[in-house]
Amino acid sequence: MLKVCLLLTLALPLTQARPREEYPPKLLLTNDDGWADSNVRSFYHALSSSTTYHRLTLCAPETGGNGLGGPEHSNILHNRDWDESDDESTLVGDDCPWSDDDRPSPGDRSSFLDHDRPLSGDRSSTHVGVSSPNSWRDWPYGTDPMDVLIHKAPAGSSPLGAIEAHIRWVRNFPYAESCVRSTFYPRLYLAGPKVGSSLDDDKRSDRALAAIQEMAKRGVPGISFAGASGHRTPSDGPQPLWSKIYAQLAKNVTETILETKRPYLPKKTYLHVNFPPVTERCNDATKFKFILTRDKEDSHLLLPRSLWGKRDLPFETAVVFNPNDCYVAVSPGYVGWIGGATLARRQIRKKLKPILDGEA
Numbered sequence: 001m002l003k004v005c006l007l008l009t010l011a012l013p014l015t016q017a018r019p020r021e022e023y024p025p026k027l028l029l030t031n032d033d034g035w036a037d038s039n040v041r042s043f044y045h046a047l048s049s050s051t052t053y054h055r056l057t058l059c060a061p062e063t064g065g066n067g068l069g070g071p072e073h074s075n076i077l078h079n080r081d082w083d084e085s086d087d088e089s090t091l092v093g094d095d096c097p098w099s100d101d102d103r104p105s106p107g108d109r110s111s112f113l114d115h116d117r118p119l120s121g122d123r124s125s126t127h128v129g130v131s132s133p134n135s136w137r138d139w140p141y142g143t144d145p146m147d148v149l150i151h152k153a154p155a156g157s158s159p160l161g162a163i164e165a166h167i168r169w170v171r172n173f174p175y176a177e178s179c180v181r182s183t184f185y186p187r188l189y190l191a192g193p194k195v196g197s198s199l200d201d202d203k204r205s206d207r208a209l210a211a212i213q214e215m216a217k218r219g220v221p222g223i224s225f226a227g228a229s230g231h232r233t234p235s236d237g238p239q240p241l242w243s244k245i246y247a248q249l250a251k252n253v254t255e256t257i258l259e260t261k262r263p264y265l266p267k268k269t270y271l272h273v274n275f276p277p278v279t280e281r282c283n284d285a286t287k288f289k290f291i292l293t294r295d296k297e298d299s300h301l302l303l304p305r306s307l308w309g310k311r312d313l314p315f316e317t318a319v320v321f322n323p324n325d326c327y328v329a330v331s332p333g334y335v336g337w338i339g340g341a342t343l344a345r346r347q348i349r350k351k352l353k354p355i356l357d358g359e360a
Contacts, residue, residue: 025258027056028166028186030159032194032208035060038233038240039193042247043225047190050251052258057186059162159191160211188264189215189222190254193246197274198226199317203295212270217335221265223257225250227275228320242278248285249275249328252355260351266344268336274320274329282326289357291319292349295331313345330356 027047031040035058044058167185191208198206212222229242253273257264265271272295276282293316316329332348334341349356 024053024055025187025262025264026184027054027188027190027254028163029056029058029190030060030162030208030211031192032061032159032206033232036234036236037195038237038243039195039227039230039246042239042243043190043193043250046247046251047254050255052255054258057166059166060159061162158211159208160214163189163211163215186220187262188254188257189220190225190250191222192225192227193243193250193275194224194226195230195232196226197228197320198224198272199274199320203272209272212272213333213335216268216270216333219267221263221267221270223250223253223271223273225253225273225275227278229275229278241283245278245283245285245288246275249273249288252285253290253330253352256352256355265351266340266347268334268340269344269348270333270335271348272316272331272333274316274331276320276322276326276328288326288328290328290330290352290355292345292352292356293319293329293331295333327357 029040029044029047031037033039040058040060044056047054047056189212191212194206194208196202198209203209206224206226209224209226212224215222225246227242227246230240230246233240233243250273253271257271276288282288292313294313295316316331319327319329330352332345334344336344
């Protein structure tokens with residue numbers, strides 16, 4: 001069965017005092033529960049209404065993967081294979097001025113009203129279909145790089161496959177100005193919220209988390225989200241309470257990171273966020289508290305005593321299922337040299353300070 005991968009980008013209004021010539025940072029959102037799952041769709045819509053200055057792309061499998069799906073090879077576009085020596089952070093330019101003729105129209109949402117369903121028509125002759133009234137430049141795969149529907153399954157429809165499909169697609173877009181092309185590379189990857197917790201042994205089968213970790217190794221930070229409550233639910237029905245709450249909590253974390261100076265996270269790092277169960281007590285996003293945690297029970301970071309008077313961070317599993325309150329576990333991850341983990345976590349704590357609570 002063909003899988004669907006939707007690349008849909010919104011250019012949101014400028015609401016903060018930033019240089020006008022700076023292109024809004026690109027965010028790429030994916031998941032492993034299916035493009036139409038209520039969790040990712042709720043998060044997508046929450047970020048789309050965000051006041052932070054960014055562009056958002058959603059790229060996810062049509063249905064949940066969990067090891068199932070198409071073949072592990074895809075010919076979405078004619079491109080070179082991934083070079084492991086590449087560092088995606090070197091592909092993103094900061095000095096790319098853009099004119100009023102080149103930039104997208106932030107206020108025009110008409111082309112995005114039907115994004116919740118695939119494009120109609122017979123597109124069997126192409127791998128990519130495009131729908132937008134705002135044409136940038138003609139090329140064989142469509143006219144607008146900001147609204148693309150891919151009909152071939154990337155790498156078994158895994159989250160990492162969706163991310164790599166996006167990277168290959170951007171590399172093949174024939175912009176004459178390389179700096180303009182570089183603005184389409186994501187500066188921050190987002191995954192989830194996953195249906196079900198991603199703790200302890202569950203992390204081994206969390207392909208969305210694995211994708212975020214892999215991209216951190218390649219030089220671009222990311223955040224994976226997982227929620228203890230719920231089950232896979234299509235977005236065309238009533239929106240479950242857990243999806244609404246998890247979307248707002250994930251938006252809070254993302255906006256807090258975006259409001260800091262670049263790089264959004266230290267190099268070779270990522271965040272792994274687990275939301276607790278939604279219960280009669282924990283039934284509103286304002287009731288949840290964010291706690292900085294560690295992902296291993298035997299991990300010792302030798303933190304300064306100024307960090308809430310403690311020598312270590314609480315274990316994420318104990319935080320998520322703490323019966324005394326509604327705690328969100330935010331665990332920094334590090335994929336670089338082991339000696340840099342403590343410093344990286346301290347830097348992350350400073351970035352998240354506006355939302356962190358001191359006790360769990």
